[in-house]
Amino acid sequence: MQTRIRIQREDFDLNAEVANLTTDGEAGAVASFTGHVRKEGDLSTLTLEHYPHMTEAEITRLVAEAGTRWPLTGVTVIHRVGSLKPGDRIVLVAVASQHRHAAFQACEFLMDFLKTHAPFWKEEARTDGHHWVEHRHSDDDAAERWKK
Amino acid sequence: MQTRIRIQREDFDLNAEVANLTTDGEAGAVASFTGHVRKEGDLSTLTLEHYPHMTEAEITRLVAEAGTRWPLTGVTVIHRVGSLKPGDRIVLVAVASQHRHAAFQACEFLMDFLKTHAPFWKEEARTDGHHWVEHRHSDDDAAERWKK
Amino acid sequence: MNLLYFAWVRQKIGKSEEQMTLPVGDVASLIAHLKNLGPNYADAFADLTRIRVAVNQHHAGPDAPVAPHDEVAFFPPVTGG
Amino acid sequence: MNLLYFAWVRQKIGKSEEQMTLPVGDVASLIAHLKNLGPNYADAFADLTRIRVAVNQHHAGPDAPVAPHDEVAFFPPVTGG
Numbered sequence: 001m002q003t004r005i006r007i008q009r010e011d012f013d014l015n016a017e018v019a020n021l022t023t024d025g026e027a028g029a030v031a032s033f034t035g036h037v038r039k040e041g042d043l044s045t046l047t048l049e050h051y052p053h054m055t056e057a058e059i060t061r062l063v064a065e066a067g068t069r070w071p072l073t074g075v076t077v078i079h080r081v082g083s084l085k086p087g088d089r090i091v092l093v094a095v096a097s098q099h100r101h102a103a104f105q106a107c108e109f110l111m112d113f114l115k116t117h118a119p120f121w122k123e124e125a126r127t128d129g130h131h132w133v134e135h136r137h138s139d140d141d142a143a144e145r146w147k148k
Numbered sequence: 149m150q151t152r153i154r155i156q157r158e159d160f161d162l163n164a165e166v167a168n169l170t171t172d173g174e175a176g177a178v179a180s181f182t183g184h185v186r187k188e189g190d191l192s193t194l195t196l197e198h199y200p201h202m203t204e205a206e207i208t209r210l211v212a213e214a215g216t217r218w219p220l221t222g223v224t225v226i227h228r229v230g231s232l233k234p235g236d237r238i239v240l241v242a243v244a245s246q247h248r249h250a251a252f253q254a255c256e257f258l259m260d261f262l263k264t265h266a267p268f269w270k271e272e273a274r275t276d277g278h279h280w281v282e283h284r285h286s287d288d289d290a291a292e293r294w295k296k
Numbered sequence: 297m298n299l300l301y302f303a304w305v306r307q308k309i310g311k312s313e314e315q316m317t318l319p320v321g322d323v324a325s326l327i328a329h330l331k332n333l334g335p336n337y338a339d340a341f342a343d344l345t346r347i348r349v350a351v352n353q354h355h356a357g358p359d360a361p362v363a364p365h366d367e368v369a370f371f372p373p374v375t376g377g
Numbered sequence: 378m379n380l381l382y383f384a385w386v387r388q389k390i391g392k393s394e395e396q397m398t399l400p401v402g403d404v405a406s407l408i409a410h411l412k413n414l415g416p417n418y419a420d421a422f423a424d425l426t427r428i429r430v431a432v433n434q435h436h437a438g439p440d441a442p443v444a445p446h447d448e449v450a451f452f453p454p455v456t457g458g
């Protein structure tokens with residue numbers, strides 16, 4: 001299974017990332033997820049902080065776990081950090097497999113665990129100041145579903 | 149819910165299609181699926197035939213059904229027809245929602261029903277001639293899961 | 297009635313479309329009629345488990361009624377996506 | 378021991394990283410020690426239901442042991458993705 005994990009300030013190219021997962025011709029199915037900064041009210045900037053090294057280590061562990069649960073040919077995870085604007089893309093998880101159900105399941109599994117395990121924190125800038133985003137318990141419930 | 153359905157010979161631009169689904173800023177989650185022609189043995193060309201008008205009508209019905217089951221802000225379905233080569237992209241289903249689980253579910257639902265209901269037929273060209281691809285019963289089982 | 301054929305059904309029958317004046321009935325009686333039009337039709341409709349039908353661009357079963365101005369399409373189980 | 382603080386834990390304590398020589402123990406005893414270092418630490422660790430810990434870059438619970446050369450990080454529940 002080829003694995004690409006990148007934490008970066010820059011945006012990413014979906015065409016190139018999906019092409020990277022399929023150039024070997026093994027996988028017929030690629031399930032992808034992109035998370036975007038929503039446009040809401042007075043939100044002007046979303047700033048992402050992370051824990052360097054642990055982020056990559058934790059995502060590597062999550063991808064390895066996905067690889068033991070489903071037959072995957074490749075996984076790409078790109079998470080942006082720094083200052084983002086409404087409409088910007090935050091995260092990409094793309095999973096290639098010979099089986100589309102495996103690709104969908106692994107992609108959703110990785111998103112659920114990214115949301116609950118990868119050490120990123122979002123801070124919103126609004127007209128009344130800066131606020132750290134609160135963790136959502138619905139994300140814990142989503143990850144809980146996958147417990148064996 | 150904005151809906152885009154296109155049957156075309158040309159390839160598509162994933163960045164542009166995902167951007168189309170998120171420019172209104174409503175959706176924070178986009179789940180996508182791309183199907184690709186696998187590189188296998190002596191497969192040289194995959195030709196896709198379809199039933200014009202019914203294809204669009206059937207996909208429109210499937211997208212409307214998905215819209216009644218999940219809270220979606222947009223759906224894009226692009227299916228290529230004509231002659232494709234190993235490695236080429238065949239299909240895109242991209243679903244935007246405020247809720248990532250809804251986006252994933254609707255995307256997989258649409259793929260399962262595209263595979264079993266949309267009137268497309270694949271013909272493979274190999275060194276020993278042309279062969280129509282056989283329908284897979286596992287696709288029927290996948291669609292059956294969604295029956296209420 | 298406007299009849300359409302796709303994929304190997306089209307190849308076996310040797311045409312993609314034809315107009316016919318046929319008695320009103322259902323999909324099953326229409327197929328029974330077509331099977332008698334010649335060996336190409338008999339071959340195309342030899343195994344009905346491998347034939348799917350759409351009436352006016354909606355999937356239809358053997359009991360679905362067909363009327364004079366309907367568009368009826370015959371094709372193998374679909375393989376897109 | 379190398380201590381790291383992130384997000385509002387970092388802001389409340391007023392620094393992102395510090396070195397300390399501390400008695401060997403577990404995560405819970407380490408937090409109890411830190412809470413006594415000043416009002417900024419007391420504020421950061423006031424509600425332990427809102428604090429998560431990683432030891433050597435693995436998520437860790439209150440019973441996890443900490444040793445002199447460990448890297449221990451304190452942060453709020455994560456909100457990426």
